[in-house]
Amino acid sequence: xxxxxxxxxxxxxxxxxxxxxxxxxxxxxxxxxxxxxxxxxxxxxxxxxxxxxxxxxxxxxxxxxxxxxxxxxxxxxxxxxxxxxxxxxxxxxxxxxxxxxxxxxxxxxxxxxxxxxxxxxxxxxxxxxxxxxxxxxxxxxxxxxxxxxxxxxxxxxxxxxxxxxxxxxxxxxxxxxxxxxxxxxxxxxxxxxxxxxxxxxxxxxxxxxxxxxxxxxxxxxxxxxxxxxxxxxxxxxxxxxxxxxxxxxxxxxxxxxxxxxxxxxxxxxxxxxxxxxxxxxxxxxxxxxxxxxxxxxxxxxxxxxxxxxxxxxxxxxxxxxxxxxxxxxxxxxxxxxxxxxxxxxxxxxxxxxxxxxxxxxxxxxxxxxxxxxxxxxxxxxxxxxxxxxxxxxxxxxxxxxxxxxxxxxxxxxxxxxxxxxxxxxxxxx
Numbered sequence: 001x002x003x004x005x006x007x008x009x010x011x012x013x014x015x016x017x018x019x020x021x022x023x024x025x026x027x028x029x030x031x032x033x034x035x036x037x038x039x040x041x042x043x044x045x046x047x048x049x050x051x052x053x054x055x056x057x058x059x060x061x062x063x064x065x066x067x068x069x070x071x072x073x074x075x076x077x078x079x080x081x082x083x084x085x086x087x088x089x090x091x092x093x094x095x096x097x098x099x100x101x102x103x104x105x106x107x108x109x110x111x112x113x114x115x116x117x118x119x120x121x122x123x124x125x126x127x128x129x130x131x132x133x134x135x136x137x138x139x140x141x142x143x144x145x146x147x148x149x150x151x152x153x154x155x156x157x158x159x160x161x162x163x164x165x166x167x168x169x170x171x172x173x174x175x176x177x178x179x180x181x182x183x184x185x186x187x188x189x190x191x192x193x194x195x196x197x198x199x200x201x202x203x204x205x206x207x208x209x210x211x212x213x214x215x216x217x218x219x220x221x222x223x224x225x226x227x228x229x230x231x232x233x234x235x236x237x238x239x240x241x242x243x244x245x246x247x248x249x250x251x252x253x254x255x256x257x258x259x260x261x262x263x264x265x266x267x268x269x270x271x272x273x274x275x276x277x278x279x280x281x282x283x284x285x286x287x288x289x290x291x292x293x294x295x296x297x298x299x300x301x302x303x304x305x306x307x308x309x310x311x312x313x314x315x316x317x318x319x320x321x322x323x324x325x326x327x328x329x330x331x332x333x334x335x336x337x338x339x340x341x342x343x344x345x346x347x348x349x350x351x352x353x354x355x356x357x358x359x360x361x362x363x364x365x366x367x368x369x370x371x372x373x374x375x376x377x378x379x380x381x382x383x384x385x386x387x388x389x390x391x392x393x394x395x396x397x398x399x400x401x402x403x404x405x406x407x408x409x410x411x412x413x414x415x416x417x418x419x420x421x422x423x424x425x426x427x428x429x
Contacts, residue, residue, distance in 0.1 A: 022221050023139050023228075026212045030135050031128055033213030040124035047120035051113040057106045060098040065285075067091050074290055085290070093285025093295070100280050100300070103272040112265035119258035126251035129421035131211070136412040138208040140405060143225035145201045147401035152194035155394050159187035162386065165377070179383040186387060229355075229404045232411045236345050243338055249419040250337055256330040263326045267319035273312045276304035337417060344413040351407035358400035365393040 031037055072089040075082055099106065163183040169175040205218055236242045247253055282298035305312065369389040375381035415421045 020221070021212075021214075021218050023136065023224055026135050026139055026208065027132050029212040029214065030131050034131055034211065036127055037124070037131060040120075040127045044117070044120045044124055047113075047117045051110070051117055054106075054109050054113045057099070058110065060096055062094065062096045065091075065093050065095060072289065087290055089287075089289035091285060091287050091289075093283050095283035096281070097301075098280045099277060101278045103275040105269045105272045108265045108269035108272070112262045112269070115258045115262035115265060119255045119262065122251045122255035122258060125419065126255065129251065129416040129419060132421035133412045133416045135208070135211055137409060138204060138211055139220055140225055140228075140408045142201060142204050142208065142220050143222050144401050144405040145197055145204060146222055147225075147404075148197045148398060149194060149201070151394060151397040151401070152190055152197055155390065156187060156190035156194055158390060159183055159190055162373075162383075163187050166383070169377075174379060175383075182383050182387065186390075225404065225408075228411075229407055232348070232407060234345070234348055234411070234414060239342070242341070245418060246338060246341055247334060250417055251419055253330065253334055253337065256326065256333055260323065260326040260330060263319065263323040267316070267323045270312070270316040270319040273315070274305060276302060278302050341414065341417045344410045344417070348407060348410040348414065351403045351410060354403035355400060355407070358396050358403060361396040362393065362400060365389060365396055369393055 067090075069089045071086050074085050074087060076085060163180065166175050166179040166183050170177060170180050209215065209218055279301045280299075281301045282296075284294070284296040286292075286294050369386075372381055372386050372389045376383065376386050412421075
């Protein structure tokens, strides 16, 4: 699969450089190039290395030792007196040690390291889901702003036409200067809103480019915005089961569970420090100083700490507190995430209602505006009536686009919380 990954990334990079970028391509590019994702991968590798390091304590240790002294004083007793002699000295040996029994402390530490690996892996998944959500929001915000640009362009064109019409009608003595001035002011205001929205598009496109790691101009697939809005459908009939799904699948909660298990394992190890250690030791060496000889030993060594100033007791208490804190942190995070998920579901449902309502408002207001334009041309309505109808239409179009954006925002939030951010084959490669 590595060659397939490279091929897909190469194709998507070419697409981006050509100025065409789909949402799925943007997600893949962000996951492959974002420095935060790369940092998370390194943290996973570091946790794996820590596990291997701790795993080594379960195996025997063998050391090669050597020392040489060009001159060394030797004391030799002889007939009740002592004499000294200077001579060179050399010693070399191979020593080995193996922990026979430490009451399970090393096993507990090995388990703690394994839980640390789980935490790092879950943190990486959580970060990836967060990056995916950001890509979704940046990408769809561009599409939303393009809708606002379209609305501003239509409004500008409408006010422009009304302004020129009011000028002709004033010259014919049918309207006053107020009509002409008010339509011109609305025209200028619509143009200003158009320029401001285009500036927001430029800023959002830059943010999207930085997120996906592209320096080339980006053009999004605007039709994808409506396709995804129409395709999104989510119902939560059983809130109890949904909360269980959150607890089971949310990467942040999975990482916190791993922290709880990690703290518990370290607490168990700390509580056993006072029991001591039984080790198997042995060595074989050679000495060459005043005489040359070999030496060897093998035996069992036991160590029981009698007094350390209260360090072991303090470490054990600290470990117990860390375990309790991890439990409380999990409970707090679970409540906050459940509240966020429930709110996102409510927002998703509410956005569907708003989209349907504003669609009806747009249709009705367009008909009313068309009628009002005819009445104004015939002198049966004032410019205030026309401006009011156009304002309602503008507001409805903007609210319609905002509701679509809110629906996608809520959907992206739900996907992140339930660990469904990467649900297609492109992301999983």
